[in-house]
Amino acid sequence: MNIQDIRKQFPILDQEVNGKPLVYLDSAATSQKPVQVIETLERYYREYNSNVHRGVHTLGTKATDAYEGAREKVRKFINAKSIQEIIFTRGTTTALNTVAASYAAANLKEGDEIVISYMEHHSNIIPWQQVAKRTGAQLKYLPLQEDGTISLDDVRATVTSNTKIVSIMQVSNVLGVINPIKEIAQIAHENGAIMVVDGAQSAPHMKIDVQDLNCDFLAFSGHKMCGPTGIGVLYGKKHLLENMEPIEFGGEMIDFVELYDSTWKELPWKFEGGTPIIAGAVGLGAAIDFLNEFGLDQIAEHEQKLAAYALEKMAKIEGIQIYGPLDPAKRAGVVTFNIQDVHPHDVATVLDAEGIAVRAGHHCAQPLMRWLKATATARASFYLYNTEEDIDKLVEGLVKTKEYFSDVF
Known part of the structure; x- marks a missing residue:
C-alpha cells in the first residue's frame, strides 16, 4: 500500500485546520470518503x-x-x-x-x-x-x-x-x-x-x-x-x-x-x-x-503497525494512561487514553488547535467508562490513509498539551 497515493484520493485531507495541516484521527467515529465514492x-x-x-x-x-x-x-x-x-x-x-x-x-x-x-x-x-x-x-x-x-x-x-x-x-x-x-x-x-x-x-x-x-x-x-x-x-x-x-x-x-x-x-x-x-x-x-482494491488484510496489517507505533511513542509520555491491551496483536487501530489531571475535552481542544482531530467523551460506552473508572477518555483512531507522521504529530500535540496545563496549574 502506497499511503501517499491513497491519501490523494481523499480530498478532505488536503486542507488546513487552525492554520495547521489536518491530521484526522477520528475514523472510528466516521471515516473520510474517497473521490470514487x-x-x-x-x-x-x-x-x-x-x-x-x-x-x-x-x-x-x-x-x-x-x-x-x-x-x-x-x-x-x-x-x-x-x-x-x-x-x-x-x-x-x-x-x-x-x-x-x-x-x-x-x-x-x-x-x-x-x-x-x-x-x-x-x-x-x-x-x-x-x-x-x-x-x-x-x-x-x-x-x-x-x-x-x-x-x-x-x-x-x-x-x-x-x-x-x-x-x-x-x-x-x-x-x-x-x-x-x-x-x-x-x-x-x-x-x-x-x-x-x-x-x-x-x-x-x-x-x-x-x-x-x-x-x-x-x-x-x-x-x-x-x-x-x-x-x-x-x-x-x-x-x-x-x-x-x-x-x-x-x-x-x-x-x-x-x-x-x-x-x-x-x-x-x-x-x-x-x-x-x-x-x-x-x-x-x-x-x-x-x-x-487494497485488500482488507493489508488494511488491517497497516493499522496494526500504526497502533504498535502509537503505543510505543505514547507510552513514553509521563502521566499518560492507555486503556486496553498493550500488545498490538490483540487490538485494532484504536488507542484510547487520558493525561493525568487534564480533562479529555481539554486534550481534544488543544489538539484541535494543532489541526489534530481526535474524539473525547464516553464514546457511547458509559458502562465501560464506569468499568474503567473514568468519566471520559480521549481516543485516536486510524485508517488506511493515516501515517506514522500523523502519530508523530499527535505525540507532539500531547506533549504540548501536557506542558500547557502544567504551566496553567
Missing part, C-alpha cells in the same frame, strides 16, 4: 436518480441494477451465502434494533438470558435492555479481564442453557480489543443460543467471513468504511430472517394488500419498507470496490 454519489443523482423496483423506464432500471448490484457486492464482501441474507438499513444501530425488535421479541420469554459484555456500544446495550423488559428475559454481562479482553473461560461460565442470544462487538470502539467471535459463537451454539455481532468497528478494517465465523446476525455501517452516512447492513442467516416479522411497513416490502390483511415480499425486501436508501447503497458499493 463522492463521484459515484454525484453520478447517481446527475444521471439516473430514480426509484427502484417499481418503474420499467430506463432510469428506474439503471437505479435498480445499481442498488441490487451493491447488495451483491456486500454479499461477497462478507461471504454470505445469498443476497437474501443482506438487508440494507440506516446503519448498525437500526440493524441491531431490528434483531431485538423482531427476532428477540418473538422468541424470548421469562427466564431466558441475553448475554452481552461491558465493552458494548450503547447501540448493542439499549435494544437488549428494552426487549428484556418486554419479555421478562434476563440481561447478563460478560466480565472483562484486567486489560479489557474477554476470556473464553468467562464466556463458558456465563453462557448457559437458558441463554438464547449472545451479542458482542467484534472490535471495541474504545479499547481496540479484537474479540474471538468465532469461538464465542461456537459456545453460544453449543448452548442453543444465537450469535449476534456488532461489526461497526470490524467491517471497515478487517476481512469478515460470516460463514467462517458462523454468526447468526452481523450489523455494520457504511459511513465508517469510506461509504456514505445513512446506510448500513444487517446480515442474517436465511432461515432466521424468513421466520422474522418486519418492523417497518409500507412501500417496497409489500406483496399484496387486502382490506384487513396484507402479505410481504420475499427476502430481503420484506425488511426494506418505503423507498430504500438507494444513493447510500450505491455509494456503499463504491466504497467496497475501493477497499477491495
Whole structure:
C-alpha cells in the first residue's frame, strides 16, 4: 500500500485546520470518503436518480441494477451465502434494533438470558435492555479481564442453557480489543443460543467471513468504511430472517394488500419498507470496490503497525494512561487514553488547535467508562490513509498539551 497515493484520493485531507495541516484521527467515529465514492454519489443523482423496483423506464432500471448490484457486492464482501441474507438499513444501530425488535421479541420469554459484555456500544446495550423488559428475559454481562479482553473461560461460565442470544462487538470502539467471535459463537451454539455481532468497528478494517465465523446476525455501517452516512447492513442467516416479522411497513416490502390483511415480499425486501436508501447503497458499493482494491488484510496489517507505533511513542509520555491491551496483536487501530489531571475535552481542544482531530467523551460506552473508572477518555483512531507522521504529530500535540496545563496549574 502506497499511503501517499491513497491519501490523494481523499480530498478532505488536503486542507488546513487552525492554520495547521489536518491530521484526522477520528475514523472510528466516521471515516473520510474517497473521490470514487463522492463521484459515484454525484453520478447517481446527475444521471439516473430514480426509484427502484417499481418503474420499467430506463432510469428506474439503471437505479435498480445499481442498488441490487451493491447488495451483491456486500454479499461477497462478507461471504454470505445469498443476497437474501443482506438487508440494507440506516446503519448498525437500526440493524441491531431490528434483531431485538423482531427476532428477540418473538422468541424470548421469562427466564431466558441475553448475554452481552461491558465493552458494548450503547447501540448493542439499549435494544437488549428494552426487549428484556418486554419479555421478562434476563440481561447478563460478560466480565472483562484486567486489560479489557474477554476470556473464553468467562464466556463458558456465563453462557448457559437458558441463554438464547449472545451479542458482542467484534472490535471495541474504545479499547481496540479484537474479540474471538468465532469461538464465542461456537459456545453460544453449543448452548442453543444465537450469535449476534456488532461489526461497526470490524467491517471497515478487517476481512469478515460470516460463514467462517458462523454468526447468526452481523450489523455494520457504511459511513465508517469510506461509504456514505445513512446506510448500513444487517446480515442474517436465511432461515432466521424468513421466520422474522418486519418492523417497518409500507412501500417496497409489500406483496399484496387486502382490506384487513396484507402479505410481504420475499427476502430481503420484506425488511426494506418505503423507498430504500438507494444513493447510500450505491455509494456503499463504491466504497467496497475501493477497499477491495487494497485488500482488507493489508488494511488491517497497516493499522496494526500504526497502533504498535502509537503505543510505543505514547507510552513514553509521563502521566499518560492507555486503556486496553498493550500488545498490538490483540487490538485494532484504536488507542484510547487520558493525561493525568487534564480533562479529555481539554486534550481534544488543544489538539484541535494543532489541526489534530481526535474524539473525547464516553464514546457511547458509559458502562465501560464506569468499568474503567473514568468519566471520559480521549481516543485516536486510524485508517488506511493515516501515517506514522500523523502519530508523530499527535505525540507532539500531547506533549504540548501536557506542558500547557502544567504551566496553567
